[in-house]
Amino acid sequence: MSTQVDAEHQHHLVRAKSRATYCPIGPYLTTGIDPMNVDLWTKVNGNYEQQGNTSDMIFPVYEMLAYFSHHMRLLPGDILATGTPPGVGMGKNRFLADGDILECGVDHLGAQRHEIVP
Template sequence: MKLLRHGPAGAEKPGILDAEGGVRDLSGIVRDIDAATLSPEGLDRLRGLDLGSLPLVDENVRLGVPVAHVGNLVCIGLNYTDHAEETNAPIPSQPIIFNKHTGALSGPFDDVILPPGSTKLDWEVELAFVIGRPCWHVSEEEALSYVAGYTILNDLSEREYQLEWEGQWAKGKSYPTFAPCGPWLVTGDEVGDPQNLDLWLDLNGRREQTGTTTRMIFTCAHIVAYASRFMALQPGDIITTGTPPGVGLGRKPPVFMKAGDTMRLGITGLGEQQQTLKPRAA
């Protein structure tokens, strides 16, 4: 299943994609794409629906973040061997965990806001997954059974704030619109093996990132099990798993974005996103 949320920002409604690519409204079935819906029981209920009987939504409707009430946005850094190499960083021996503020989440086609004075804004296409049931001290063997589904996240990063200013990475990662997410949440049964997906990102029509999750240092299952040792993951939590090579920081010399630039990105079976960079309104 491909679950989504549609409508104006702050007033999104739950939805599902039908076999023809049409958006069907789930408002009469579930309250939102939230913890109850993401549970195994909630997903099983949706699998039994006759999608043709649900209201069809206008094809031009805005899509929002596919998950409501996200409590935690956990990130894994330097999780591709070739990305670590391009940024001259050592290959990590354990997952590098950091957080983005959930206020950074935005829809997959919403504009990205360029912070005033920002000169080092970078792009990062990433595979993300969403927790479907409470997850604390789980084994790697059972870890993926706690995942409700997978989606795309663009882990936008202001490199000056992240790397040159004192403190942790969060300040370079958490500006509003720095985590476009979606277009859909694709359930695990439809995705299959998350370690065999292709990722790509174009900037202004030029291919910048090309990668595959086969190059992840730590698999999705390992990340779930590892993170659950240090935090009790909750339904609706999003974990994003790192980016492949081709970021602006890795270019020689580095290349960063400016107002008017457009990113287009996608992952096998998970759809595509597109954002245009706009300066913050006065």
């Protein structure tokens, strides 16, 4: 049975990751990994706040690619921001603050570290 992206989630998927400075990426892209089995994690001030695997996503990666390719032209190197594992601020009523250290990583690929500034 196929999952469909409803209108509310379509809006959120674009708005949540599309503003300037909202989605730091890079500096490299990789190939040869199974996008349906990738471990992801987020730490805030050294504490794990999110951990998950792409196999647990509501909408499978390949289904999202098919859906979005019907609405926009996708080219090699394009990035489709899909969301994060459970544990985000709204669910915990905890949001990033000035001076927090945010680390995000993908097992076997690498991690990024950012200091939150005003």
